[in-house]
Amino acid sequence: MTDFDLLIMDWYRQNKRDLPWRRTNDPYKIWLSEIIMQQTRVEQGLSYYLKFIDTYPTVFDLANASEQEVLNLWQGLGYYSRARNLHFTSKTIAFEKNGKFPNTYKELLLLKGIGTYSAAAIASFSFKEPVGVVDGNVYRVLSRVFDIETPIDSSEGKKLFFELAQNLINKEKPDIYNQAIMEFGALQCSPSNPNCSVCPLSTICLSSGVGTITSRPVKSKKIKITDRYFHFMLFNFDGNTYLEKRINNDIWLNLYQFPLIESRDNSEITNWEKYTLNNPSKVSSEIKHILSHQRIHAKFYHFSEKPNTIDSNWKKIKLSEIQDFPLPRLIDRYLENE
Numbered sequence: 286m287t288d289f290d291l292l293i294m295d296w297y298r299q300n301k302r303d304l305p306w307r308r309t310n311d312p313y314k315i316w317l318s319e320i321i322m323q324q325t326r327v328e329q330g331l332s333y334y335l336k337f338i339d340t341y342p343t344v345f346d347l348a349n350a351s352e353q354e355v356l357n358l359w360q361g362l363g364y365y366s367r368a369r370n371l372h373f374t375s376k377t378i379a380f381e382k383n384g385k386f387p388n389t390y391k392e393l394l395l396l397k398g399i400g401t402y403s404a405a406a407i408a409s410f411s412f413k414e415p416v417g418v419v420d421g422n423v424y425r426v427l428s429r430v431f432d433i434e435t436p437i438d439s440s441e442g443k444k445l446f447f448e449l450a451q452n453l454i455n456k457e458k459p460d461i462y463n464q465a466i467m468e469f470g471a472l473q474c475s476p477s478n479p480n481c482s483v484c485p486l487s488t489i490c491l492s493s494g495v496g497t498i499t500s501r502p503v504k505s506k507k508i509k510i511t512d513r514y515f516h517f518m519l520f521n522f523d524g525n526t527y528l529e530k531r532i533n534n535d536i537w538l539n540l541y542q543f544p545l546i547e548s549r550d551n552s553e554i555t556n557w558e559k560y561t562l563n564n565p566s567k568v569s570s571e572i573k574h575i576l577s578h579q580r581i582h583a584k585f586y587h588f589s590e591k592p593n594t595i596d597s598n599w600k601k602i603k604l605s606e607i608q609d610f611p612l613p614r615l616i617d618r619y620l621e622n623e
C-alpha cells in the first residue's frame with residue numbers, strides 16, 4: 286500500500302487545524318504540547334498550552350518553578366502525575382543537560398513521563414527522526430484501514446501496530462506524516478462518526494469494505510471501575526477554613542482538599558465527632574466525579590465553627606486564598622457552583 290502515506294499527507298494539507306505547536310520545531314514546546322494534549326480535547330488543551338508557554342517560556346523557567354505553582358497552573362486538566370513528571374523532567378533537562386533536549390527516540394525514552402508515544406512525537410516533529418507515532422487516533426485509523434482484529438491493549442497488538450506504523454511512515458517527511466495520521470484520526474476517522482462517504486482512503490479501507498468499522502479497534506480488557514465515597518468537611522469560621530494536603534500514594538497526590546472522611550458505601554456519614562460535636566449547617570447533594578479507574582461519590586458538609594481538633598496535614602487558610610492552592614477539579618467545580 287505505497288500510497289497510504291501520500292494520501293494521508295495530501296488530506297492533511299487540505300484539512301489540518303492551525304495549532305501553535307505545529308508552527309515550531311522547538312522540542313520544549315513540542316514536549317509541553319504533547320504532555321498537555323494526552324487524554325485532553327484540543328479546545329481544552331490549547332488554553333493550557335498557551336498559559337504554560339506564557340508563564341514558563343523556557344525549560345529553565347519551568348525547572349525553577351515550585352511544584353505547587355506547576356500544579357496550580359495545571360488545575361482542571363486532571364491526570365496530575367503528568368504535571369509532576371513534566372516538572373521533574375524539566376529539572377533533568379535544565380540542570381543535568383544544560384537545557385538541551387536529547388535528540389533521538391531512544392534517549393528521549395529515558396526521561397521520566399516520556400513513553401513511546403511522546404518520544405516518537407518529539408523525535409519526529411523536532412528532529413525529523415522517522416519513527417512512527419501510535420496514539421489512540423493512529424490505532425483507530427490503522428485497525429480500520431487494515432481491518433486488524435488483534436486487541437490494541439495486548440502486547441502482541443502493541444508490537445504489531447508499532448511495526449505497522451514504522452513501515453508506513455514517510456521517511457522524508459516523518460514530522461508531517463505523523464501529524465497527518467493523528468489529525469486524520471481526530472477529524473476524519475473519528476470514533477463514532479467516521480466520515481467514510483468523503484474519505485480519500487475509502488477505496489483501500491478494508492473495514493469499510495466488510496462492515497467492521499464500528500468494532501475497530503478491538504480492546505480485550507474492560508477497565509474495572511471502583512466506587513469511592515468521599516465526605517468533605519468544609520469549616521467556615523471568621524472567613525477561614527482548613528485544607529489538607531494529599532500525601533498518600535493515591536489519586537490527587539500533593540493537591541489540597543477540604544478535610545476528608547472516606548466511607549465504604551454511600552450511607553450518610555456522622556462520625557466527625559473527632560473534629561466537631563456540631564451537626565453540619567448544610568449538606569450538599571451527592572456529586573459524581575469520574576476518573577479513569579474510579580467513580581467518586583462526593584458530599585460536602587458545611588460547618589460554621591472551627592474544628593475541635595485538627596490533623597497534622599491540615600492547613601488553616603483564608604477562604605479568599607483558596608484558589609492559591611492546587612485543588613482537584615471536583616472541589617474546584619463545587620466551589621464554582623456554590
Ligand code: SF4
Nearest residue numbers: 474479481484487490
Ligand atoms: S473509510 Fe471510514 S473507516 Fe475507513 S479510513 Fe476512511 S473514515 Fe476511516
